[in-house]
Amino acid sequence: MTLQGKTALVTGASSGLGAHFARVLAGQGAQVTCAARRLDRLEALVAEIGQGARAVAMDVTDSESVKAAFERPYDIVINNAGVTYDGPALKTAEDDWNRVINTDLNGVFRVAQAAGQALVAAGKGGSIVNIASILGLRVAGNLSAYATAKAGVVQMTKSLALEWARHGIRVNALCPGYIETDLNRAFFASEAGQALIKRVPQRRLGQMTDLDGPLLLLASDASAFMTGTEIISAITRRRTRGQ
Numbered sequence: 001m002t003l004q005g006k007t008a009l010v011t012g013a014s015s016g017l018g019a020h021f022a023r024v025l026a027g028q029g030a031q032v033t034c035a036a037r038r039l040d041r042l043e044a045l046v047a048e049i050g051q052g053a054r055a056v057a058m059d060v061t062d063s064e065s066v067k068a069a070f071e072r073p074y075d076i077v078i079n080n081a082g083v084t085y086d087g088p089a090l091k092t093a094e095d096d097w098n099r100v101i102n103t104d105l106n107g108v109f110r111v112a113q114a115a116g117q118a119l120v121a122a123g124k125g126g127s128i129v130n131i132a133s134i135l136g137l138r139v140a141g142n143l144s145a146y147a148t149a150k151a152g153v154v155q156m157t158k159s160l161a162l163e164w165a166r167h168g169i170r171v172n173a174l175c176p177g178y179i180e181t182d183l184n185r186a187f188f189a190s191e192a193g194q195a196l197i198k199r200v201p202q203r204r205l206g207q208m209t210d211l212d213g214p215l216l217l218l219a220s221d222a223s224a225f226m227t228g229t230e231i232i233s234a235i236t237r238r239r240t241r242g243q
Contacts, residue, residue, distance in 0.1 A: 033056055
């Protein structure tokens with residue numbers, strides 16, 4: 001699943017999964033562009049990665065910001081930027097709902113559309129990997145906006161794949177389960193977090209490295225005949241009596 005000679009752009013690359021994905025792609029030979037709002041963090045990341053990596057400021061809620069990052073086509077786009085809101089639906093403010101939908105759903109479309117337009121204009125194919133979530137396929141309490149947005153990303157992926165297959169553009173979704181990151185480590189150390197982990201069939205959280213194989217499969221030519229699919233990294237199970 002080598003990426004030698006490929007160019008790649010990763011959104012939301014200033015921390016967490018995005019930064020990890022950028023490192024993974026670069027490790028397989030891709031020339032990586034790291035995109036996010038926090039340019040200072042991106043510059044530290046590209047200095048670490050080397051290999052011609054570069055940083056570009058991007059706010060996925062701003063169409064002009066997204067368009068500016070696609071002055072050239074990329075062979076691979078990892079559409080990762082996202083936010084969340086944790087709270088009961090009855091008390092979710094409209095501003096909080098809109099913030100999640102505008103970033104996690106509309107933002108994913110803005111990036112995918114700009115990536116697709118650049119590839120079509122250049123007359124070349126490519127791979128777009130939308131980072132969805134297990135919660136796009138099932139739900140959890142207090143995450144209605146996030147689950148709704150991620151479900152939309154899964155359906156958007158299938159729709160774009162159908163439309164853009166004729167251009168040689170593949171669009172697939174990666175749906176991580178519960179992956180441990182700096183942002184959620186404290187929660188998973190709590191009593192509620194430990195209870196959730198017990199519902200994971202493997203009885204453990206996923207690590208970011210557990211996503212490396214699926215990511216590289218979808219990004220590389222190893223999946224040249226795959227489009228419109230979603231790969232699930234883990235599935236939580238429903239509680240049964242006695243558990």
